[in-house]
Amino acid sequence: MASEARFHNLEWALYTVIFIVISSVLLGALARLVARLFRLSGAEQRKIFWGFTFAGPWIIGFFIFVLGPALASLYYSFTDYQLGQSIEWIGLDNYRALLLGEGRQGRMFNTSMLNSFYYALLGVPLQITAALAMAMLLNNELPGIRAFRMIFYMPVILAGGPAILLAWRYMLASNGGFVNEAMRKLGDLFFVFDYLYRLFIYGTEAFNGFYIGIMRGDPLGPWKYTLPALLAGLLLFALIRGEWSEGKRVLAWRGATIIGIAVAFRLMSKGLMAQPIDPAWIYAGGAAALAGIILLAHERRGLARLIQVVTALAALAVGALVLDRAGFDVASRESVRYLVPLGLVATALGFSAVGPWTRRKSAVLWAVVGAFGLIALARHAPGEMGGDRLEVVARYLTFGSTIETKTDLDYLQTAFPEWLMSATWFYGLAVAVLAGIALLGDRWPRARRALSIGAAAFFGLMAIGSFLDGRAYFGAFVDLAEATGKTNYHFAMFHQALNQFPDRTRVPLWMNSELWSKPALILITMWSSGTGMLIFLAALKSVPRALYEAAEVDGANTLQRFLKITLPMISPAMFYNIVIGVIAALQTFEIIYMLQTPLTRDSLSSAAFLLYARTFSELRIGEGAAMSWILVVIILTLTALQFRYSRSWVHYEA
């Protein structure tokens, strides 16, 4: 059988060679004929003949294997072609189904795009960090460094094939696999390691559970997340890049904050399973409300200030209206419960992160600190302060941590560890953070900003977590849930993961769990990030030593030298690696093929893998062609971005 096939292949190889030779010569002759028509000299004609004949294999191949198929693919993408059946033109139906997530194929495509998004968001930065660390390590000229370079690069060669991936799969076996066994052993030896490892498990499971909740719950497809998130990413990128005026920086911060919080609102709306309401309404409302808050937080004077306040109030009103339209009853205490504390925290944080630091800001922040402190005191010692009123206020402001309403998920009792949810902690933390920010003030703007961001992330998570199952808080949503009969199951994994801190026997389940399949893939891509390492190495080598020496003379420490010299100087390589990494994330195939199990296939699948798995098993050519064209457009856009902006966005040595 096999030998038969080989003879068959050899036979066709011979035909192919004959075909290529004849058609190349014909192409050359044709080119010569054209040259003669243009009355070129004899020598020119001969040159053209030989040139085209020699380039013939590629030119002919281009028509047969590139141009023809690409056009055919474009045509198929507008049809419902299935192999062996007639072709019917259906216009944009394929694209619509895929982009809007309609039907099974569309849902699968959305899932794999969200997976790729995850890899791009989490995997690529990790991979690049690993590659940069490796490159910096290998950039030391020590004896034997070449051997190390070779060893560090070797995984790239191996990871392209299935064999080493098979070994990885075995090593990552959840029960008794080497990785888990070794980690447990280390945990037994060092209790600090054990605790950190469990913290890692906790964090990973919670994060992935949350991500899976987003993926499963979204009724509108991924594009509404992907787009604002991409914009936010671009803004952040612009922010990281230096040499911006303060005004631009403020603008970028504000934009990023608005988009980030708007996305958070979107997540909330989804978590609230308010299916009858278009979540976009809540999204828009939340964005408008927060735009108002943030605009208010920015410091200006005179007429501009007045206009700003009016605009901000209008935005707040619009936000309230939209929220109202979406089913919130703004006047009700339920809504006040979350609008007030979130507004307070957001204002304080917005104050500290946006714009220059002023005395008035300090004053306002101290006032907020005082208020929070007072409430914390009241919450902590209700007996002494007496008064139902204070206790009620405190309840509102603790996101209801003391409310005893039973929900079907018993969220309040389980979602957060008891200690984290207790008012003492919460308010203590809030007071400490805000006071810290206020104290830092002008002296350490960087630390202040870092603290603001950290606190924003914490309080944001806190708020989102409460909202996700916030039916105890919002009467409207309880009614809604009862009316529609829909429960919030999308985030079940998230809650489960958040519910308990892993005990000592817990291990990552890798390929046996949706929560761990993506981290497993990222681990392997980090192992084989040698290509990025080489690119960084080349970039590092081109950084002039004189720069470091000058900095050393000026008294810059290692970290400063890294941040101020190395990073800017290798930014082209960084940018290149990011783009290449994102493209690779879209095209991942081998690792997924080798790691997938029936349980984790969907949570691993990339667009390229889906193209293989669906198109070539079900032979739905039309849909496959549309899918590949969406992929092609994304990749070409990224490539174009790389070419267009690598020069102007990043620092190049003059």
Added chain:
Amino acid sequence: MATQTQTQDINRAARLDLARLTRHGGQRLRVLLLYALLLAGAAFFLFPLVWMVGTSLKTIEEVGRSQLHLLPAEPQWRNYDKLLNEEAFYRAYANSIFIVTIVLLGTVTSVSLVAFSFSRLEWRGRNVVFALMMSTLMLPYQATLVPQYVMFHELNWLRTFNPITLPGFFAGGAALIFLLRQFMLGIPRELDEAAMIDGANPLQIWWHIIMPLSRPAVATISVFLFVGQWNNLMMPLIYLQKPALYTMPIYVAQKLNLQESPLPWQDMMAASVLFVIPVLVVFLFTQRYFIEGITTTGTKG
């Protein structure tokens, strides 16, 4: 030759560096720390490979025990014997070697012809065609994957080696053409001019002058092609569809579908080791092309 002196230079620089670094106590500590990190990294990167070899020499009982035991009590070479006597393995290996050979022959020949045309021949329209070729570099393979399948289906070429081997004959791989062209541009022009005056035609110049001088670059693209083709999983999966035609990547990947319990990981790892060896050997001998190639061309500009 140039690379050899370069190597010596680098070694000398490295020794000087080390001497400078170790002069002071603090620096010595730094060097030690660097080596510790390098060794830890090397262990991390080599580990799966070492572990693969270790497992392939275990007995099935040992496989069932804790994976923390890296090496078997006694190497079980039987695992390899068994594999070498297995027909499916043998066939897959032969198929892989066959395919790689055909692809290498066809692709390297056609690529070198086209690169020759783009670098050594002067003809009108060359730059346009070359720019067109470079632009195809940006096009991801997904753009043509589906219709190519339809085309090979229409040609009745599914379940044959043709879809995998023959496209390469049409100078497949713009990157390879570019790499070879860049090298060929560096060969002194006087050589072909002299040959031309002696009455040689371009085909003779290509074969007798340019090809012998381009040997390093041809070797480089051969290595790239070899590694890529040897590891290639997707194309064989799409087109071969028949156990008799399976290549090694599919053979290894298929092991995942085994229904046995416990899974015979020692056999699977033995197959993996035999699969990896050719790539690893080629890499060890040519790693300079990979590493220096990327490091020196870099990404600048």
